[in-house]
Amino acid sequence: MTAIILLGPPGAGKGTVAEVLAEKGYTHISTGALLREQIRLETPLGMDIKARMDQGRFVSDRVVVEMVREVLASAGGEKKFLFDGFPRTLAQAEIFDGILQSEGTSIDEVILLECADDAIIERLSGRRTCIKCGMVYHVKYNPASSAGVCDIDGCELIHRPDDNVETIRKRLDVYAERTAPLIAYYKAKGLILPVDASQSIDAVRSTVLEKLR
Ligand code: ADP
Numbered sequence: 001m002t003a004i005i006l007l008g009p010p011g012a013g014k015g016t017v018a019e020v021l022a023e024k025g026y027t028h029i030s031t032g033a034l035l036r037e038q039i040r041l042e043t044p045l046g047m048d049i050k051a052r053m054d055q056g057r058f059v060s061d062r063v064v065v066e067m068v069r070e071v072l073a074s075a076g077g078e079k080k081f082l083f084d085g086f087p088r089t090l091a092q093a094e095i096f097d098g099i100l101q102s103e104g105t106s107i108d109e110v111i112l113l114e115c116a117d118d119a120i121i122e123r124l125s126g127r128r129t130c131i132k133c134g135m136v137y138h139v140k141y142n143p144a145s146s147a148g149v150c151d152i153d154g155c156e157l158i159h160r161p162d163d164n165v166e167t168i169r170k171r172l173d174v175y176a177e178r179t180a181p182l183i184a185y186y187k188a189k190g191l192i193l194p195v196d197a198s199q200s201i202d203a204v205r206s207t208v209l210e211k212l213r
């Protein structure tokens with residue numbers, strides 16, 4: 001099994017990079033997307049997830065780790081995985097190492113997308129997300145062919161409730177406090193591949209493909 005992690009602040013472009021890696025045969029696992037699916041299904045768990053997400057807080061490690069375990073267990077013959085937005089805390093990272101170890105494998109690379117806060121605020125304020133397939137667009141940097149409509153499935157594009165400036169700032173604080181320590185954790189294991197994510201979408205995507213080769 002190959003396991004690659006996309007690490008970086010919210011809005012750095014993890015999902016955008018994941019699109020091109022998916023074309024290279026990686027199965028994209030976004031914990032944010034899995035959690036939003038629970039909200040869409042209106043499960044009891046979904047209510048709690050929504051409350052936390054809308055406030056820019058993390059969902060509990062237990063819930064997220066169980067979700068990842070289930071996806072991996074049902075993945076069958078899949079061999080190449082790309083984790084986007086997971087792990088996000090040191091506890092998740094340690095549990096994840098244990099899960100991979102029990103599969104006789106380990107993390108191959110951690111791609112660190114580095115981007116300044118002001119760019120992130122602009123990116124997330126202009127992000128539009130397909131309500132059905134989750135494809136992301138940007139009103140200025142990556143617009144849909146027809147405003148408000150997904151190019152892939154023709155469904156509605158929304159501005160995520162957590163993509164407002166106040167919640168973005170909260171998410172950046174939570175990232176700095178709880179996720180940024182993962183950089184040192186993976187650096188110590190020699191796994192970090194830093195990428196300047198302030199470049200254009202095409203440039204970031206090609207840099208990542210180049211570094212992975
Ligand atoms: P993440 O998955 O890290 O939260 P996304 O991939 O959803 O981030 O990107 C956040 C927003 O920024 C989206 O609207 C996306 O179209 C846009 N975006 C992503 N990468 C870039 C880039 N390199 N330059 C400009 N806008 C970008």
Ligand code: AMP
Nearest residue numbers: 031032033053057058059064085086088
């Ligand atoms: P994302 O789609 O990656 O921007 O994630 C959206 C939101 O989902 C985050 O702000 C968190 O509330 C929640 N979330 C996603 N992944 C995780 C995770 N690994 N641990 C805790 N919460 C998460």
